[in-house]
Amino acid sequence: MSITVVGSVAFDTVETPAGRSERCLAGAATYFALSASFFTDVRVIAVVGEDFGPAEQSVFDAHKVDTRGIERAPGKSFFWQGSYLDNINEAKTLRTDLNVFAGFEPKIPAAYADSEFLFLANIDPVLQRRVREAMPGVKLVAGDTMNYWIKDHRPALLEVLKGLDVLLINDTEARMIAGNNNLVQAARAVMALGPRFLVIKHGEYGATLFHSSAPKAGGPEGRTFRAPAMPLERVIDPTGAGDSFAGGFFGYLASQPEPTPGAFRRAMFYGSVMGSFACERFGTERLQQLTRAEIDERFHAFRELTHLD
Amino acid sequence: MSITVVGSVAFDTVETPAGRSERCLAGAATYFALSASFFTDVRVIAVVGEDFGPAEQSVFDAHKVDTRGIERAPGKSFFWQGSYLDNINEAKTLRTDLNVFAGFEPKIPAAYADSEFLFLANIDPVLQRRVREAMPGVKLVAGDTMNYWIKDHRPALLEVLKGLDVLLINDTEARMIAGNNNLVQAARAVMALGPRFLVIKHGEYGATLFHSSAPKAGGPEGRTFRAPAMPLERVIDPTGAGDSFAGGFFGYLASQPEPTPGAFRRAMFYGSVMGSFACERFGTERLQQLTRAEIDERFHAFRELTHLD
Numbered sequence: 043m044s045i046t047v048v049g050s051v052a053f054d055t056v057e058t059p060a061g062r063s064e065r066c067l068a069g070a071a072t073y074f075a076l077s078a079s080f081f082t083d084v085r086v087i088a089v090v091g092e093d094f095g096p097a098e099q100s101v102f103d104a105h106k107v108d109t110r111g112i113e114r115a116p117g118k119s120f121f122w123q124g125s126y127l128d129n130i131n132e133a134k135t136l137r138t139d140l141n142v143f144a145g146f147e148p149k150i151p152a153a154y155a156d157s158e159f160l161f162l163a164n165i166d167p168v169l170q171r172r173v174r175e176a177m178p179g180v181k182l183v184a185g186d187t188m189n190y191w192i193k194d195h196r197p198a199l200l201e202v203l204k205g206l207d208v209l210l211i212n213d214t215e216a217r218m219i220a221g222n223n224n225l226v227q228a229a230r231a232v233m234a235l236g237p238r239f240l241v242i243k244h245g246e247y248g249a250t251l252f253h254s255s256a257p258k259a260g261g262p263e264g265r266t267f268r269a270p271a272m273p274l275e276r277v278i279d280p281t282g283a284g285d286s287f288a289g290g291f292f293g294y295l296a297s298q299p300e301p302t303p304g305a306f307r308r309a310m311f312y313g314s315v316m317g318s319f320a321c322e323r324f325g326t327e328r329l330q331q332l333t334r335a336e337i338d339e340r341f342h343a344f345r346e347l348t349h350l351d
Numbered sequence: 352m353s354i355t356v357v358g359s360v361a362f363d364t365v366e367t368p369a370g371r372s373e374r375c376l377a378g379a380a381t382y383f384a385l386s387a388s389f390f391t392d393v394r395v396i397a398v399v400g401e402d403f404g405p406a407e408q409s410v411f412d413a414h415k416v417d418t419r420g421i422e423r424a425p426g427k428s429f430f431w432q433g434s435y436l437d438n439i440n441e442a443k444t445l446r447t448d449l450n451v452f453a454g455f456e457p458k459i460p461a462a463y464a465d466s467e468f469l470f471l472a473n474i475d476p477v478l479q480r481r482v483r484e485a486m487p488g489v490k491l492v493a494g495d496t497m498n499y500w501i502k503d504h505r506p507a508l509l510e511v512l513k514g515l516d517v518l519l520i521n522d523t524e525a526r527m528i529a530g531n532n533n534l535v536q537a538a539r540a541v542m543a544l545g546p547r548f549l550v551i552k553h554g555e556y557g558a559t560l561f562h563s564s565a566p567k568a569g570g571p572e573g574r575t576f577r578a579p580a581m582p583l584e585r586v587i588d589p590t591g592a593g594d595s596f597a598g599g600f601f602g603y604l605a606s607q608p609e610p611t612p613g614a615f616r617r618a619m620f621y622g623s624v625m626g627s628f629a630c631e632r633f634g635t636e637r638l639q640q641l642t643r644a645e646i647d648e649r650f651h652a653f654r655e656l657t658h659l660d
Binding site (some may be wrong): 125130139223224225226227229244246247248250268270271273274275276277304307308311344347348349350351 | 437518532533534535553555557559569575576577578579582583584585586587613616617620654656657658659660
């Protein structure tokens, strides 16, 4: 089944203890699309500027990603500059130029209308909602958000949450949305706002899948599931790890005949796998060069890392 | 096989968001011994004061813990007062009265000499080393330490590390010992100081087992193993969770005919299980009332929480 993703296609300049990368192809929709493309067909809705050339286009083409929904606008693409020199786990934003993204009006090609899966990457919740409403036929909708929207655009975000099946966020974002520091209680509060499934990402410690029908009496077990992350000896650039996780998670789910509990569990592992690959090179470099065989090899390594027998 | 543990038997007064507990029976050796007692025979070396009465003795007796190595000294037992009101994951120490612990000279009963396993709980590394050297016949030695010894007693601590097979510490302690923020690199540096096995505890995110012979070329997989922690809806008192983890981990290992890789993996799960129980009541209350059936039930819940099939 095919996934439509709406989000940013951008250029990033990133500094980490491993070095510096200038204007590499990035953006949440790019990471998501490349990651998911290893599992299923992906279609992108975004806007880029005149600096998005044949080299960038060829990255999407090489992964058979449908880019008919990427609008070319006069001006420059979204640009972000960040540094991880102080803390490899948290980017310090040095510069954000919205450029053509400032006036982004998502346009959905007619050919995308039969997508069964929709991913609303981290953008203005007003736009997320507009795309969600324009694609009423989708079977499963997942989304992401960030501290900025949680703090300053809460009413619009709450509208988006109502329409989500799956929300993927990190610990801090879950605690912020819920106003509760206990992760299990926060998860329950977030799911009460809409999403039936909640994936909370713990960075290098993995991720937890919560389900709103997890039996209260039985405690936190039930349908809760925890996938590991790989302890990485060398993190080159953590940018996009969360979007790559989402791409692996949602891409794998879309590749399955039914979103069964078992499929969700394996999807959590594939998410972790894709997130770990993303960190191994600057920008989307590692995802660009990846093979499905490498993905499955790491999937088995993760299994080995955490399974008793 | 039996375990001898040396460490503190103490009284704690603890405040958490869930309430306050006055002078409850605590101390690293107490948590460790009660936890390990569900798996194997445990013998304790410690010192207590005149405030350690029949009620406290009966807690050890009920778990068939050998207390012949607990010396009764004139004065009061070690007392600690802490608060988790600001941060449930990190205690703020309000008061530490060493009392009889100030002059602690571990005395090892002759009957303990045939212990195959030795656990050096978090005490002055000079004492840890003395006990280690007095028990040359043990097969497997594990130990713990804390930021205070790492910062201010490094030479003595390094001597202890040389004699350890297994070191159990948390992320911050591993990074402090190694002077390296990358956990995989820090693990390797710590193991280069002595212990062949290193268990790094990640609090609510579980724990990772590293082994010094993990193949470099194969990357971080190999013998690395990650056990989950249970997402807990309600943490009453996290004091002693690490010591309870150590008791479950080492107690289970000691109960096995051989410390095989499979036994180490299951031991990591049992450690996580015992750590999660410890948090459910103040002090050692939950461990006092626990049954082996509850332990095995949670072991299977942990398996369910993290296993794909």
